Amino acid sequence: MKRTLGTCYYPEHWPREIWEEDARRMAEIGLTWVRIGEFAWKRIEPTPGTFDWAWLDDAIEVLGNAGLKVVLGTPTATPPRWMIDKHPDMIAVDAEGKPRKFGSRRHYCFSHEGYREECKRIVELVAERYGPNPHVAAWQTDNEYGCHDTVISYSDAARTAFRKWLSETFDGDITALNDAWDNVFWSMEYDSFDQIDLPNLTVTEPNPAHTLAFRRFSSDQVVNFNRAQVDIIRAHTDAPIAHNYMGRETAFDHYDVGEDLEISSWDSYPLGFLEDRAGATPEHQRKYARQGDPDFQAFHHDIYRAVGRAQGNHPQGAGRWWVMEQQPGPVNWAPYNPAPLPGMVRLWTWEAFAHGAEAVCYFRWRQAPFAQEQMHAGMLRPDSVDAPAAHEARMVMEELAATPDVQFQQAPVGLIFDFDAAFYWETQPHGAGLDYFMLVLEHYRALRRAGLSVDIIRPRPSEFEGYKAILAPGLMHMTDEVKQALADCGAEVLIGPRSGARNAHFRMPVPLPPAFPGLDVTVSRVESIRPDLPVALAGGGAVEGYLEEIEGSAETILETEAGAPVAKQAGRVTYMAGWGDAKALDRLVNMLCVRARIATVKMPEGVRCRETGSERFWFNHNTTPAETPVGILPAAGVLCETLD
Amino acid sequence: MKRTLGTCYYPEHWPREIWEEDARRMAEIGLTWVRIGEFAWKRIEPTPGTFDWAWLDDAIEVLGNAGLKVVLGTPTATPPRWMIDKHPDMIAVDAEGKPRKFGSRRHYCFSHEGYREECKRIVELVAERYGPNPHVAAWQTDNEYGCHDTVISYSDAARTAFRKWLSETFDGDITALNDAWDNVFWSMEYDSFDQIDLPNLTVTEPNPAHTLAFRRFSSDQVVNFNRAQVDIIRAHTDAPIAHNYMGRETAFDHYDVGEDLEISSWDSYPLGFLEDRAGATPEHQRKYARQGDPDFQAFHHDIYRAVGRAQGNHPQGAGRWWVMEQQPGPVNWAPYNPAPLPGMVRLWTWEAFAHGAEAVCYFRWRQAPFAQEQMHAGMLRPDSVDAPAAHEARMVMEELAATPDVQFQQAPVGLIFDFDAAFYWETQPHGAGLDYFMLVLEHYRALRRAGLSVDIIRPRPSEFEGYKAILAPGLMHMTDEVKQALADCGAEVLIGPRSGARNAHFRMPVPLPPAFPGLDVTVSRVESIRPDLPVALAGGGAVEGYLEEIEGSAETILETEAGAPVAKQAGRVTYMAGWGDAKALDRLVNMLCVRARIATVKMPEGVRCRETGSERFWFNHNTTPAETPVGILPAAGVLCETLD
Amino acid sequence: MKRTLGTCYYPEHWPREIWEEDARRMAEIGLTWVRIGEFAWKRIEPTPGTFDWAWLDDAIEVLGNAGLKVVLGTPTATPPRWMIDKHPDMIAVDAEGKPRKFGSRRHYCFSHEGYREECKRIVELVAERYGPNPHVAAWQTDNEYGCHDTVISYSDAARTAFRKWLSETFDGDITALNDAWDNVFWSMEYDSFDQIDLPNLTVTEPNPAHTLAFRRFSSDQVVNFNRAQVDIIRAHTDAPIAHNYMGRETAFDHYDVGEDLEISSWDSYPLGFLEDRAGATPEHQRKYARQGDPDFQAFHHDIYRAVGRAQGNHPQGAGRWWVMEQQPGPVNWAPYNPAPLPGMVRLWTWEAFAHGAEAVCYFRWRQAPFAQEQMHAGMLRPDSVDAPAAHEARMVMEELAATPDVQFQQAPVGLIFDFDAAFYWETQPHGAGLDYFMLVLEHYRALRRAGLSVDIIRPRPSEFEGYKAILAPGLMHMTDEVKQALADCGAEVLIGPRSGARNAHFRMPVPLPPAFPGLDVTVSRVESIRPDLPVALAGGGAVEGYLEEIEGSAETILETEAGAPVAKQAGRVTYMAGWGDAKALDRLVNMLCVRARIATVKMPEGVRCRETGSERFWFNHNTTPAETPVGILPAAGVLCETLD
Numbered sequence A, B, C: 001m002k003r004t005l006g007t008c009y010y011p012e013h014w015p016r017e018i019w020e021e022d023a024r025r026m027a028e029i030g031l032t033w034v035r036i037g038e039f040a041w042k043r044i045e046p047t048p049g050t051f052d053w054a055w056l057d058d059a060i061e062v063l064g065n066a067g068l069k070v071v072l073g074t075p076t077a078t079p080p081r082w083m084i085d086k087h088p089d090m091i092a093v094d095a096e097g098k099p100r101k102f103g104s105r106r107h108y109c110f111s112h113e114g115y116r117e118e119c120k121r122i123v124e125l126v127a128e129r130y131g132p133n134p135h136v137a138a139w140q141t142d143n144e145y146g147c148h149d150t151v152i153s154y155s156d157a158a159r160t161a162f163r164k165w166l167s168e169t170f171d172g173d174i175t176a177l178n179d180a181w182d183n184v185f186w187s188m189e190y191d192s193f194d195q196i197d198l199p200n201l202t203v204t205e206p207n208p209a210h211t212l213a214f215r216r217f218s219s220d221q222v223v224n225f226n227r228a229q230v231d232i233i234r235a236h237t238d239a240p241i242a243h244n245y246m247g248r249e250t251a252f253d254h255y256d257v258g259e260d261l262e263i264s265s266w267d268s269y270p271l272g273f274l275e276d277r278a279g280a281t282p283e284h285q286r287k288y289a290r291q292g293d294p295d296f297q298a299f300h301h302d303i304y305r306a307v308g309r310a311q312g313n314h315p316q317g318a319g320r321w322w323v324m325e326q327q328p329g330p331v332n333w334a335p336y337n338p339a340p341l342p343g344m345v346r347l348w349t350w351e352a353f354a355h356g357a358e359a360v361c362y363f364r365w366r367q368a369p370f371a372q373e374q375m376h377a378g379m380l381r382p383d384s385v386d387a388p389a390a391h392e393a394r395m396v397m398e399e400l401a402a403t404p405d406v407q408f409q410q411a412p413v414g415l416i417f418d419f420d421a422a423f424y425w426e427t428q429p430h431g432a433g434l435d436y437f438m439l440v441l442e443h444y445r446a447l448r449r450a451g452l453s454v455d456i457i458r459p460r461p462s463e464f465e466g467y468k469a470i471l472a473p474g475l476m477h478m479t480d481e482v483k484q485a486l487a488d489c490g491a492e493v494l495i496g497p498r499s500g501a502r503n504a505h506f507r508m509p510v511p512l513p514p515a516f517p518g519l520d521v522t523v524s525r526v527e528s529i530r531p532d533l534p535v536a537l538a539g540g541g542a543v544e545g546y547l548e549e550i551e552g553s554a555e556t557i558l559e560t561e562a563g564a565p566v567a568k569q570a571g572r573v574t575y576m577a578g579w580g581d582a583k584a585l586d587r588l589v590n591m592l593c594v595r596a597r598i599a600t601v602k603m604p605e606g607v608r609c610r611e612t613g614s615e616r617f618w619f620n621h622n623t624t625p626a627e628t629p630v631g632i633l634p635a636a637g638v639l640c641e642t643l644d
Ligand SMILES: [Zn+2]
Pocket: A124, A128, A235, A236
């Protein structure tokens, strides 16, 4: 499959007169894909039960005739205003009990049965009409599940659905729930499922078992909502179905959604994300203000490739995924919205291909001079003049001509990222700021500083095969099966901190964690520490924010300056008992790579590389040229070595 | 008209026995004005429909007999508790949906029809009774519109009124509204005006056109509320009517209110405002903790002189205005409430006169030893001993004897300040902290650092006459008429950033802004930037927080160190494409003044001057003596040169 | 009475099979007390009106048979879920109007009559059954009144009760209330008590008299709630009754509650409190992260000894008090939860005994591996292995054998701490961060830096006898009787700032404060100052945050560098007119001690000492050894000198 480019287009935003010209220009640049329709419900169904298909038929025809392939989105992220009249209680409710009203987008609660039926109805109509359309070559369900904190809702509909979900989970046995949650604590025992409320607005924190269940329930509601659309679309077409996920969205289990979809895609906004969610220091934000974080996008690329593996039968390291929306210039929604350094749009595009993307679509074709996103750049300016992104896309198209098809190669290292583990950490972090996503990202950074390509993998035995090293930081819940498979998989394995620290309902197991086969390590005490009070390690590096006291006969390989063990090892398994800083993680990664006979290359600051099988890509995320093993890379430079 | 002093008095707070003595002491100091009555509704109408006028008759008589002139306030800012029983839904609602209850003041929603009728009723009664009273020489409507964030309300009354306002604005044509707002975006189109909600509690930001309309509506509600009172008062008296505005209040259009009033006045609290709203850095707050910001008061003086021009037919530079409440000592409501440096009350008073004030009234006569403002200093201590403000007022009275009447002289420079522009910036700042008020204030500071007197003017062609230079920063919406008038007015004109960046309904125009006659400049891209990432200019200074990419054939007069144009000029018009820091603005102001042949004098830090026509005033806002072109000024020093 | 140790145990959390073993191990360590039952309502009364006493009978029997004495808690802090079905409106409401729902603990409003009846019912049943039980040697009412901000509730029940309370306070005379509150201000006068709302959600701050009354009412509700339980328990047993108070809890008057209880106790969490409520700087938090603040616990020990004096007839300096919950290791609820430095659990225990504690109970026996507090350490790990606290408790037990009984000695210095004064400061601080608790704590620190033992005393004449010096900082309201008693008591007396600054209803008195007998000092003006703008004192030290201008003939003993008087003295009374920093307070304390002939010893940083009568204890709160007058103390060291 060729690597391809695309864009996102809203024919309903523009006069009919310019559609052909737009399509021609897209094709002229060399774009393959054009995504449309995902916010157009009101234009498709202006009033309940009356439909206007003509404009959409026309738009698809115009685009298709220009040689473009359409990705058709279901319009369920933006129900029209009349829908609220039909279902006034369909809107979500925030944690403080406030309604999340009509007037922007994503104004629905995933648990509302009435709205779910409306979605099935409109998706059925759209799929029936366009499933057979030869120009519609792929589908997208809804848009950015979870964006604007929309997974979790405290509505009446959610309460009802949560009670039902719990009753099913516990086979209608309230005593089983009380036991699993240990509700004897603080007299929290329930007499019936109907007494269980949502875990918001409690006097102090609710039972973490309660919170964890609600997070899992909320995730399942997204999965089911999406599946209902997929089932309908699939009945009418063989075209692949995608959803466009977001950055640092851990409120639902993307793997579960991914199991129902052919293609995983995500919306990559490197500059916006650096400002509003990458968790960076102000220094780091200044340094990369116009380039984005050097690892944040790659981390998501690898995560979403893993999500793309969830359905079907892919070789290790493989997975179908796209960038459905690529930042093309300044955006409108971050605290600060600078313009990318010239060359970065090209770099981001190539970086996606280097991580296995099939397609990169720029959001959006033309900057809309109106409404909420009027300050969001496009490939064209509002006056239809080419914006810088158009130029960089043209450059990529020229370069693409000489490159191979999408390809995959299993990386030497597997890094486990588990959404359910994120639920655990968010449920009870124990120390302010302790966050699973950041923990795994920091391990990812360390691997990348060592020049390694990485596969993100799920905590499933079948995923462990063939890696020289597997890192599984922070898996608070681990089944015996997963522990045994890690112990047996033949890879060097790094676990900890908090590995196996809780059971399936957030109980701490006894014997104490990690209780890992073949590893005599016990976490005897746990502490969270002020971030400005690092605990120095003998030999360099430190533990920051979180530290376990461990005991047991396994060999100590890292200890504090005061002599307390921090990492212990037995056979191929290493347990890390704290949150290592960059230096500590570099030491661990290097130790692991030596043991696993994985070759490493120390990357210069801001330089990263990745192998695809036949290529090795080098990227310079700096504003200045960088000296690398393959020569001097200019600012925003991309270099592709051909491997044999 | 003589420059006069006054105070604010609450006879209802004090035993009847001391009224005469109070009045005598006021007169002894030399005060002309005494404002009363504005919070006394409950004492005037103790129960619905029963009235007690005797005490107020008496108080006015006592004050009048002592030779004082009364400013009578309508009592509508503090409806009695029984009013809430009559109109439970009259209270405002905050953006989160919470009621803003009885128990302090300003507990009403401007849109509540029932409360509006109550206000007309009480104002009619008060005006009828005291309109003819010879001692009542001026009126004040309500008190501090907007104080405590009270302009915008999300009540049911506001929703109803907003729908009506929209329907009138769009002639009942919902399609016109959908088109104007581009509601096709995100399927936001409405089927009827009754579907439109207030723009709060949306899932993500509402359509900026929606927000802008709501801000304009909210402003209009204040204007109409005020006008209803003015119409009634005017039917009963020829005395001038004023309102006392606040500092940094941009939630309603003061010019619109001002068109209905003879006198503009404001409540000047230099130390409180420095702490809670001047937008200063901690360093600046420390430096001026006991003096107040050296420009903040002057800026408001000039703004409110412009508001005072809105009614009637004043020569350029003129406008009737007062300080209705002048800080006399420590206040009670800021985060920190220090005492003024000795001499500052005198300085503030003279500063107001230097900017054209007719009267300065100290708030309040005697410190009330009770209720919310018990820590608010007065001219007297609670035990009736003279507080420092009384001494400084006496000093001003002595000095006043030798000074001329209130006079005006058109300044060489006009600086446009437009409340509607503030609505635009607040609606969609695009970068955290970008604020129109601060932008204009920073231009004002630069002008004052160059020793210039400044007139604040409205964006209206008639206001442009006679200036050598006009600065119009940040006017996001500019009509063609205004653009043409600026191009033709003969002054050196500085516009940008964001000039003409939106149409009347917040749409970005095509051709792209600024689209200014005779100036070939186009803003091709816009970025907001972290404030800790200044973009250095060649030759000194920097752009901070906001920068536009501009193109066009106009001459580049400022550029970044990297060579990107930042300011361009053609003929007498200069476009500035970013938010300049102090150094950059000083460069622009000096450049402009040279071209416009305006003489400048570099002011020492903390020293400011202003001309009135026959006088040039110098003020030292420092805690230490300052060397100035007119000699050494002591701390808190005021010097008045007579011009010929 | 011997000094004793104990622990907190939840038999309902553990299998019946291990109870005997648990009891045996408690006894083996040497524990005397075991507190149980305070969260077990649901297990006692599984459904309304059906009871299961067997398990609790059994548990008490098992513990008693092991030689342990039971402290039995009433279970009213955690009503079962079915209670909410019976009384849906019993839950509290927060200041924003949001319900504080079931799902954790303390989910009740103190004002709800229905819930009060339920509490009386269950307490009657528990007291009737276990009052006669010989193993139940003490009682605890409810648990941690006020924890999680639960004193103040804005529920309908609270509103109704507040109106009743006000009506009773003002003998049903609404005019008396209007006069006392000076409601003439801002037309706030009420026509009837039924018009008075709770002082939340007002447009700007409510009348401070309103707020103060609501705080006093809320405090009284706690007192009455507690008294109802006490009256019932007392009818069935002679065992002493305690309540376990919290750290830095000033929302109710603990003295008032204490008047009904034999024993005052508190829950001491030195590390948690340092992070979340000690008001420390980050530097201080880093320095003492694993030791806790060196004065915070001692301050509470002395406060709660004073609360323990409130009932009965104790000699000066005496008072019955316990630590009911002592932190044994990392806790779960602070922003950061580090492990104590080895030795600190022992130090904390001895520190309590040094301040007169009868008993110290560790919370909790075994770490619960489930629910909200699963990360809260115990004396045992979840796997029943001894945790460090068990070892340190054993060490204390061995040391206790050789020490005398609990004893008291009146300290040379009395420091007044008054909860009602805290209500005043919180009602209107006038400057951000000005806090009565911190003011008194900082005086306490200064006394302790001088090596002094301190008695906390109430502002009551009978408490003033026998002290060489009395400090009474910040008593905003002082009756004439208290003033006269302080003037006459023979001690050196330090008052100010704000002494007597308000009357009983928050009115500022005239003549102006302090109006202290024999002291010609008048506060003529008051200012609050940015904390980063200290006012330097001549001779060293500074005033920070708050400064009064004072006048009068009393001798000036401290003045600013600019020469303004800051402290004045006449006879034995000194008035301090500002918030002194550490240096200034040290100067004042030393001056006072010289005049009062109190010997002082300058303590090294982090070292503290206290005398009990026959012993002088020294404590080293540092992580490193400290040189002291009694030799070098190791980190976390405790030394006990025997006095003769
Ligand atoms: Zn179908």
